[in-house]
Amino acid sequence: MYGHQNVARLPAALPQFLERGEGCHIWDVDGNEYVDFMCSYGPIVLGHRHAAVEAAAEDQRRRADCQNGPGAVMVELAEKLVSVVDHADWALFAKNGTDATTTCVTVARATTQRRKVLVAEGAYHGAAPWCTPITNGTTPEDRVHLLHYRFNDLKSAIAAAESAGDDVAAIVVSPFKHDARFDQELVDPVFAAGLRELCDDLGAALILDDVRCGFRLALGGSWEPIGVKPDLSAWSKAIANGYPLAAVLGNDRFRPGAEGIFVTGSFWFSAVPMAASIATIDSLARESAVATMERAGQRLRDGIAAQAAAHGLTVNQTGPVQMPFMTFEADHDYRLASHWTEIAARHGAYFHPMHNWFLSAAHTDADIDRALEATEAAFASVATIA
Numbered sequence: 001m002y003g004h005q006n007v008a009r010l011p012a013a014l015p016q017f018l019e020r021g022e023g024c025h026i027w028d029v030d031g032n033e034y035v036d037f038m039c040s041y042g043p044i045v046l047g048h049r050h051a052a053v054e055a056a057a058e059d060q061r062r063r064a065d066c067q068n069g070p071g072a073v074m075v076e077l078a079e080k081l082v083s084v085v086d087h088a089d090w091a092l093f094a095k096n097g098t099d100a101t102t103t104c105v106t107v108a109r110a111t112t113q114r115r116k117v118l119v120a121e122g123a124y125h126g127a128a129p130w131c132t133p134i135t136n137g138t139t140p141e142d143r144v145h146l147l148h149y150r151f152n153d154l155k156s157a158i159a160a161a162e163s164a165g166d167d168v169a170a171i172v173v174s175p176f177k178h179d180a181r182f183d184q185e186l187v188d189p190v191f192a193a194g195l196r197e198l199c200d201d202l203g204a205a206l207i208l209d210d211v212r213c214g215f216r217l218a219l220g221g222s223w224e225p226i227g228v229k230p231d232l233s234a235w236s237k238a239i240a241n242g243y244p245l246a247a248v249l250g251n252d253r254f255r256p257g258a259e260g261i262f263v264t265g266s267f268w269f270s271a272v273p274m275a276a277s278i279a280t281i282d283s284l285a286r287e288s289a290v291a292t293m294e295r296a297g298q299r300l301r302d303g304i305a306a307q308a309a310a311h312g313l314t315v316n317q318t319g320p321v322q323m324p325f326m327t328f329e330a331d332h333d334y335r336l337a338s339h340w341t342e343i344a345a346r347h348g349a350y351f352h353p354m355h356n357w358f359l360s361a362a363h364t365d366a367d368i369d370r371a372l373e374a375t376e377a378a379f380a381s382v383a384t385i386a
């Protein structure tokens with residue numbers, strides 16, 4: 001096993017192999033059922049096996065998936081994304097988030113004819129040599145043009161840009177600071193607006209890495225509520241409710257750059273994930289999915305806060321309620337968080353000790369209450385070892 005889904009580093013009760021999913025419920029190969037608070041690490045935003053998405057995928061699958069050229073669904077999906085996401089004038093499709101972030105950087109460099117890219121310290125933008133968090137097997141040259149700033153610290157971004165002279169192609173930023181192993185930090189709108197202004201001054205691209213947050217925080221892009229428009233945005237995870245798809249969205253200034261690069265992949269034009277994505281976006285709107293997730297997430301947050309307090313434990317709950325994270329005070333080695341996750345899993349709720357969680361629009365009040373029975377047992381057990 002490789003990557004983040006290797007459970008060797010996780011509490012023992014978290015299963016490696018899964019058998020089935022329905023709504024917000026999952027079953028492992030041993031038949032254990034869990035209320036799912038990882039949602040496949042993000043992709044499942046409407047719930048597993050969502051009826052409208054599965055019907056659209058099945059309808060497309062009956063006709064064709066992987067052909068010599070894309071299906072009409074590619075144009076329909078591009079038009080839908082451009083109409084829903086406020087900063088976008090065009091769309092380009094790929095498979096994974098890494099494809100999307102890497103293509104954003106390529107488009108920015110092609111447009112600006114510059115080299116330097118600013119990224120936040122500790123931010124995750126994928127597993128390619130230019131951005132992978134574990135550099136084993138890469139060369140220093142792979143990231144010789146990367147410069148770092150601190151999230152929510154505009155001065156540090158300005159300083160990094162100054163050190164690059166007139167060679168800044170792009171600033172890459174995530175919608176909020178969702179680094180694993182740290183309390184999450186929401187974006188300061190003044191910082192976001194400052195990055196926009198800095199990119200305008202420099203003539204550089206503002207790239208929003210919306211791979212993890214896209215369609216969970218807002219339908220129009222995660223910075224739509226704060227009114228800051230990126231030039232390019234990278235999407236994957238939730239855009240097709242579990243079908244493999246990624247997208248780069250961009251504005252007209254970056255269209256010629258996008259038209260001038262060469263990117264492709266054997267499966268990038270497959271039609272089934274695109275049909276699934278159209279149905280996902282329609283269902284998100286029809287079900288007011290963001291509001292549904294916020295309601296469920298608030299119920300979970302309130303329940304956890306009350307349970308922790310009742311057991312005399314201090315927890316820190318951070319991030320948006322639909323992408324929450326919880327740490328125990330002074331639990332620097334995640335001993336308490338790991339034990340809590342272990343006991344919750346044994347009682348039928350699947351959380352993660354070090355990575356933000358994900359809610360879906362399939363989480364009902366009854367599911368949250370069922371999960372809170374598991375977390376109550378987990379807090380009770382943690383109180384005996386804290």
Ligand SMILES: *Cc1c(COP(=O)(O)O)cnc(C)c1O
Nearest residue numbers: 096097098124125126211212236
């Ligand atoms: C998951 C993720 C990526 C990479 O997506 P993959 O599909 O795993 O390649 C990039 N950026 C962010 C913010 C992510 O959460």
